[in-house]
Amino acid sequence: MRLVSFAGDAGARLGALTEDGSALVDIGARDRAPASMSRLLWGGSEAWSAVRAESSASAAVRLSLEEARLLAPVPDPGMLVCIGYNYFGHGDEDGAVPDHPDVFAKAPQSIIGPGDAIRLPPESNEVDYEGELAVVIGSHASRVREADALSHVAGYTILNDVSARDVQAWGSQWTLGKSFDTFGPMGPWLTTADEVPDPQALDITVECHGEVTVRSHTSRMIRSVAWLVSHVSRAIALRPGDVIATGTPGKLPGPAASGRSLSPGDTVSITYGHLGTLTSPVVSHSFRPESMSQPQER
Template sequence: MKLLNYVQDGGYKLGIHTDAGIVDVAGAAEASGQTELADLNIHQAISGGDAVLDKLLSLTDFAHGNPANSHLLLDEAGLAFGPAVTHPGKILCVGLNYRKHAEETKAAIPQTPILFSKFNNALAGHQEEVPLPAVSQQVDYEAELAIVIGRKAYNVSKEDALDYVFGYCCANDLSARDLQFRTQQWLLGKTCDKFAPVGPYLVTADEIGNPNNLRITCTVNGEVRQSSNTSDMIFHCDEIVSYISQHMTLEPGDIILTGTPEGVVLGYPPEKQVYLHAGDVVTVEIEQLGRLTNTMTL
């Protein structure tokens, strides 16, 4: 199932992506008599597990099952997307987690996952404009696979780790390099406003299978800058979830950005580095997860 958030009346509404259109969850709930689902949000869907997903599937069937219900299917082109997850308790990121990316930046291959964080101010949705900070001249793109936790995870094994994952989505770990490397702490360059677009959909884990065998690309103004596969991760998704859970409790809705492949601006020779400018359109695409597009602005 592909869940999404869209903006309506100043708030976020839950939708379900289908080939026929976006199911209006609130509308389908009211029309089908399942009024307890009318105010369902993405975090309740995540924490509700299979029981809630089964109910959402029934709403999808209801919206598709009768031509009279066609008004419950919205045109995706007319929607303003919100972040795929709107209020995560934690946004955790893994640095230098693709072997070729570590090599292009001439960094040592990490022996354990390098963790840093972003805050909720960095969240942005598909097609949302991202303001470039006036204090930075070196904003870089980073296509990433995002893991969204589905149930509380503490000290879980690698073998069981993916059982705690609700789903996956595309992410862009935008990074102001001049701020990132101003000190040994990366935070300042990583969590500027809207520096963590996630979406367009949150795709449930059952649709993905192996998250470490997905094509991942990034284009800037249509030019391919990154083209790889999540199989190049140094620490795979199960290892990442297990490792983090050994140090802190992961909660439903927490987001983990799993690192970026080679091809970022930072990896180019200095004379060829051209960082993002206002008007640049950046698209992250991951196999089975969709395309996440954002335009940079001043």
């Protein structure tokens, strides 16, 4: 299944895309299944069964994609953990692979949905973008073995780890430079784990303003998704709805990839295999559309 969160009258609602992707089923419209992604992820097997039944029910309420404003599929993660330098060719130019990856936090408040704008903060002149595979946890995972790790994954989506490089240099920790408002575009939907039998078998393409700046493959990860889930769970008890962003490949050589920072008018599009494409326009900090003026229900 491809599951979405979309804006409803009372906050984020849960939907499932139809098979052809032209419409979505309002999962909670008939009170037969969880009405939000959070309730699904915390609801266990019974909630998942109800969602699967409602997504294919002939009497289910359907909306066209034009009628719905998609939000980040997990609009309110309990925790957003990111992995640095996890692809060969990105940060390992000397051939050395560290014993342990860089692990850092990104504030969940930075998350926005597909199509929402990245706002460039006045504090930074060096805002960069990183297209990453994001792993959504579906069941409690504490000190899990690598062999069992993927059984705790609900599904996968795409995250743009937007980063203020100059702010990152203010101190030894990266959190502030990674966590400005709008610095976490996520989407366009959650593809359930049963439709991604091997997360290390996905093509990756990133475009900035129409030019391909990244072309890679998840097989080039230094540490696999299963290894990362196991590794993080040894220190942090993962809970349903937590998200792990698995790192970005390095950019292709060329003018567009040689350190050019994002500017108003740019558009970043990130594609991971069959998981869809996450597209985000870039605007100045002063631009604040009405759709972004109200906080999401958390």
